[in-house]
Amino acid sequence: MDIRDIRTRLLELLTTIAPDIDAAHLNPQRALRDQFDFDSMDALHFATAVSEAFGIDIPERDYASLASLESAAQFVLSHLPAGA
Amino acid sequence: MSEHSIASRAAPPGLSHHLADYAAARRSFTWEHARLALTGGSDPRLNIAYEAVDRQVQRGCGVWLAARFIDRAGVRVDLTYSQLQRSCARFANVLGALGIGRGAAVATLLGRTPELFTVALGALKAGNVFCPLFSAFGPEPLKTRLMLGHIQVLVTTATFYRRKVEGIRALLGELRQVLIVREDANEALPAGTTDFAELLREASELFQTAATRDTDVALLHFTSGTTGMPKGVTLTHAAVIAQHATSELVLDLHPQEVYWCTADPGWVTGIAYGLIGPLTCAVTMIVDREEFDPQRWYQILAEEHVNVWYTAPTAIRMLMKAGTELTRAHQYPHLRLMASVGEPLNAEAVIWGVQAFGQPFHDTWWQTETGAIMIANFAAGEVVAGSMGRAVPGIDAAVVRRTAAGGIEAIDSPDEVGEIALRPGWPSMFSGYLDNPERYRASFHDGWYLAGDLARRDREGYFWFIGRADDVIKSSGHLISPFEVESALMQHPAVAQAAVIGIPDPIAGQAVKAFVELKSGVAPDEALRLKILGHARHLLGAAVAPREIAFSQALPRTRSGKIMRRLLRARELGLPEGDLSTLEGEP
Numbered sequence: 126m127d128i129r130d131i132r133t134r135l136l137e138l139l140t141t142i143a144p145d146i147d148a149a150h151l152n153p154q155r156a157l158r159d160q161f162d163f164d165s166m167d168a169l170h171f172a173t174a175v176s177e178a179f180g181i182d183i184p185e186r187d188y189a190s191l192a193s194l195e196s197a198a199q200f201v202l203s204h205l206p207a208g209a
Numbered sequence: 210m211s212e213h214s215i216a217s218r219a220a221p222p223g224l225s226h227h228l229a230d231y232a233a234a235r236r237s238f239t240w241e242h243a244r245l246a247l248t249g250g251s252d253p254r255l256n257i258a259y260e261a262v263d264r265q266v267q268r269g270c271g272v273w274l275a276a277r278f279i280d281r282a283g284v285r286v287d288l289t290y291s292q293l294q295r296s297c298a299r300f301a302n303v304l305g306a307l308g309i310g311r312g313a314a315v316a317t318l319l320g321r322t323p324e325l326f327t328v329a330l331g332a333l334k335a336g337n338v339f340c341p342l343f344s345a346f347g348p349e350p351l352k353t354r355l356m357l358g359h360i361q362v363l364v365t366t367a368t369f370y371r372r373k374v375e376g377i378r379a380l381l382g383e384l385r386q387v388l389i390v391r392e393d394a395n396e397a398l399p400a401g402t403t404d405f406a407e408l409l410r411e412a413s414e415l416f417q418t419a420a421t422r423d424t425d426v427a428l429l430h431f432t433s434g435t436t437g438m439p440k441g442v443t444l445t446h447a448a449v450i451a452q453h454a455t456s457e458l459v460l461d462l463h464p465q466e467v468y469w470c471t472a473d474p475g476w477v478t479g480i481a482y483g484l485i486g487p488l489t490c491a492v493t494m495i496v497d498r499e500e501f502d503p504q505r506w507y508q509i510l511a512e513e514h515v516n517v518w519y520t521a522p523t524a525i526r527m528l529m530k531a532g533t534e535l536t537r538a539h540q541y542p543h544l545r546l547m548a549s550v551g552e553p554l555n556a557e558a559v560i561w562g563v564q565a566f567g568q569p570f571h572d573t574w575w576q577t578e579t580g581a582i583m584i585a586n587f588a589a590g591e592v593v594a595g596s597m598g599r600a601v602p603g604i605d606a607a608v609v610r611r612t613a614a615g616g617i618e619a620i621d622s623p624d625e626v627g628e629i630a631l632r633p634g635w636p637s638m639f640s641g642y643l644d645n646p647e648r649y650r651a652s653f654h655d656g657w658y659l660a661g662d663l664a665r666r667d668r669e670g671y672f673w674f675i676g677r678a679d680d681v682i683k684s685s686g687h688l689i690s691p692f693e694v695e696s697a698l699m700q701h702p703a704v705a706q707a708a709v710i711g712i713p714d715p716i717a718g719q720a721v722k723a724f725v726e727l728k729s730g731v732a733p734d735e736a737l738r739l740k741i742l743g744h745a746r747h748l749l750g751a752a753v754a755p756r757e758i759a760f761s762q763a764l765p766r767t768r769s770g771k772i773m774r775r776l777l778r779a780r781e782l783g784l785p786e787g788d789l790s791t792l793e794g795e796p
Contacts, residue, residue: 143751144743158500162372164345164751165501166685166717169527185503185531 126205131179131198138174139194143167153194168192179205213556214591218545218568226589227457231599234458238602240636243454244447247489257427257449258297258334259418261488265290273465274493278323279509281499288323290491293330296323296409298416300331303408304362307386311336311419314358314429317474318342318351318365318374321483321496324390324405325474328364329484333427336419338443340429343475343687344369347750349697350439352377354431355384357441357643362386370399373750423447426640430477432577433690434648435680441643442477444580449485451581451637455601456486459573461546461588466516469495469509471524476687477577478550481637482519486581492517503531504538511539518544521551523685525558525570526716536565546588548573551686552718553674556595572597574629574672576660577688578652580637584629584672596671597664605632608666609657617655623668626675630657680774682711684719689753691774697748698723698755701741703731708764708772709755712781723755724777726764733760 132153139157140146146161157163157171172191176183181204183191190200220226228234245251247260265273271291278286304315315332317340319325325341332339340358342351351373355363360383365374367389378384378401388405389398398404421427428444456462460482468487472478487494495513499505501524510518528536547562547570554572562570571586574597584606586598600606607619608627620627631638633653642649652658663675682689691709698707706726711719725741727733738758746754765773779785 141739143746144739145746162345162347162746162751165527166720166756167751169716170756185527186535189502189504 128198128202131201132194134178135175135194135197135201138178139171142170142174151194153198156192157194158192171197175201181205213594213596215559215563215569215594216591217571217588220589221545224463226587227461227463228459228587228602229589231587231590231602234602235600240450240454240603240634243603244450244636247450247453253422254420255423255446255449256333256336256418256421257446257485258330260449260453261485262290262294262297262330263334263418265488265491266294268491270464270491273491275488276323276326276494276496277513278321278496278498279513286323288326290488293326295414296327297331297334298414299409299412300327301335301416302412304332304335304337306408306412307362309335309337309361309385312338312426313361314338314340315362315364316340316342316355316358316360318344318346318363318369319390319474320344321474321479321498322390324364326484327409329474329480332362333446334416334418336421336425338426338429339480340431341475341480342431343473343750343752345473345475345750345752346373347746347748347753348373348377349748350693350750350753352380353439353693354441355381357438358429358431359383359643362388364388364390364405366390366392367396367399367402368392370402375399421446423636424640428480429643430480430577432477433681433688433693435690436692439690439693440645440648442577442639443641443643444637445640448481448580448637449489451603451635452481452486453489454603455582455585456482456490458601459571459582459585459587460486460517460519460548462487462490462492462517464491466490466492467495467514467543468492468517468519469497469513469515470519471497471501471506471521472519472550472686477580478519478686481581482550501527503528503535507536507539510541510544514543515541516543517546517548519548519550521686522549522554522558523551523717525549525554525561528565529558529561530716533561533565541566544568547571548585550575550582552683553597554595559592559594569594574598574662574674576662578639578658579631579635579660580639581635583631583635593669593671596667596673598672599670600672604635606630606672607632607657608664608672609659617657617659620666624665626663626665628678629660629662629664629672631660632656633658680710682709682719682721684711684714684721685717685752687752689721694721694723694745694749694753694755697745698725698741700748701744703727703737704741705729706764706772708761708774708777710774710778710781712757712778714756720757721753721755722757722759722781724759724761724764726761 470483574584609630714720
């Protein structure tokens with residue numbers, strides 16, 4: 126799985142939790158909560174969804190890494206099990 | 210004492226608890242004394258802003274820090290009592306210059322900013338009514354509240370304005386002024402708005418506080434009921450007496466202590482204990498402008514030498530989830546009291562406080578209508594884990610039941626479940642539901658205010674929360690009206706009917722779940738589900754919208770056509786469904 130696949134999958138997860146997010150205007154570098162109405166419960170659900178979708182363990186202290194789409198993609202890429 | 214009781218942290222040397230002996234305090238406390246202790250005299254004038262700010266300056270404490278605001282990058286902005294006094298006077302003058310009459314309502318749609326302090330206290334100083342709005346609300350709840358509240362002035366940011374207000378502005382006939390707090394100097398002002406900072410700069414910093422009385426309305430807080438529109442709860446200037454007394458008796462605040470209330474200023478806690486009460490105690494408030502983040506919170510507690518911390522169960526449960534390893538990255542030698550409000554704090558969370566911080570969380574109970582803490586675990590003595598605590602001095606609280614004759618009677622035997630009721634007469638008791646005197650009258654029966662929460666009281670006088678007596682949902686400490694969410698869902702063209710309930714959530718307490726019945730001929734599929742969810746979030750905001758939507762072919766209804774939320778909840782939770790004799794609809 127390369128970074129583009131990861132980004133696509135992350136965007137799917139994100140718009141399942143918050144379908145009101147306008148993907149066309151999403152700035153991947155900026156924190157999600159600065160661009161959209163995305164609250165801490167959404168962030169928690171996003172972390173859980175990412176963890177389940179990619180089969181990676183995300184401890185609470187790493188939740189900050191999921192703040193923007195790009196930082197989340199980089200986080201997933203560096204934590205994917207080998208061969209995934 | 211109960212097996213659940215845990216010792217509080219002892220008072221540090223040189224400091225004595227405001228309430229050291231519960232029984233003695235209950236015997237000696239009177240609200241007349243409390244008013245006198247606050248104001249120092251029998252002047253019939255009483256003004257919240259004066260008691261919160263001017264009084265401290267008058268006492269010679271003007272150079273003390275009233276608040277320290279911390280932004281995302283960790284930059285601190287300090288505000289002294291004198292500075293706050295001047296900015297409030299300026300805003301009071303701005304209102305006059307704009308021709309806003311005394312008693313008119315001024316609202317904020319802001320995060321935790323210095324401007325919020327200026328607007329809230331400046332409006333109160335001028336004799337206006339202050340109404341905080343929750344910045345996570347979407348356009349629909351905002352429209353309802355701005356209209357119902359007869360809001361004449363709104364202070365907000367350009368981002369919030371464009372996202373949530375611009376589209377509904379034409380409907381707000383009573384809204385005369387929108388003042389914009391610029392987030393950066395180069396930001397363009399939206400059409401039809403005025404620059405807040407510029408108005409403030411031009412105004413005088415001298416203002417004679419309006420000669421308000423105890424009975425004059427000061428605050429307008431919106432809260433949610435099961436049916437109908439949100440309720441505009443009004444509190445008078447006398448609320449400051451109870452907010453000050455409880456800031457001492459429960460939060461045990463002493464002058465110049467460092468105090469951190471994490472509540473959002475859009476709700477009553479963020480104003481009563483995130484602004485008014487603590488300032489009357491001349492403390493320094495820590496105001497974190499960021500959203501919840503465990504590492505950041507621990508760092509603030511440690512680095513700012515926080516003495517007293519008032520937070521909420523959802524945040525505590527998130528900290529628990531993050532683990533004590535993070536807690537232990539810092540030390541908290543200054544932290545001496547941790548309290549919680551918003552929803553019942555489970556015993557595990559209270560006990561976790563001991564593991565993580567060496568002291569328990571103190572649960573407290575109150576609601577918008579009570580205007581101040583009514584039931585609490587106190588700083589001195591012991592916390593009973595899982596209990597809401599005991600009645601505050603000056604408060605007559607009971608568990609009551611309805612009699613066969615339609616009256617109300619107090620339950621004397623311990624541990625019997627009934628509704629929490631309070632004897633009217635405390636100064637922060639709500640003075641009305643705006644424009645709805647019948648609903649106000651209906652909150653009182655046989656000389657009791659009925660709170661709508663079910664509880665039992667044990668032999669020692671500790672209250673234990675059981676549940677709500679109605680269908681109101683409490684999520685992350687916020688009351689959410691199922692009616693308001695259902696109305697928004699039904700605005701979607703594919704939706705015929707909607708029913709909304711609260712389902713248990715390990716972090717938020719309850720989460721909003723919606724059952725949606727589609728119009729005939731509309732096929733339920735995942736794409737439509739997401740569209741409806743997006744629609745609800747867009748109208749209501751993330752904090753109020755459902756987190757989950759399920760399709761239902763026919764929602765259970767009574768014979769009169771009323772949707773039975775209670776039955777949906779019972780099915781969802783696998784509980785007994787009760788009496789179904791009036792039911793129609795799904796088998």
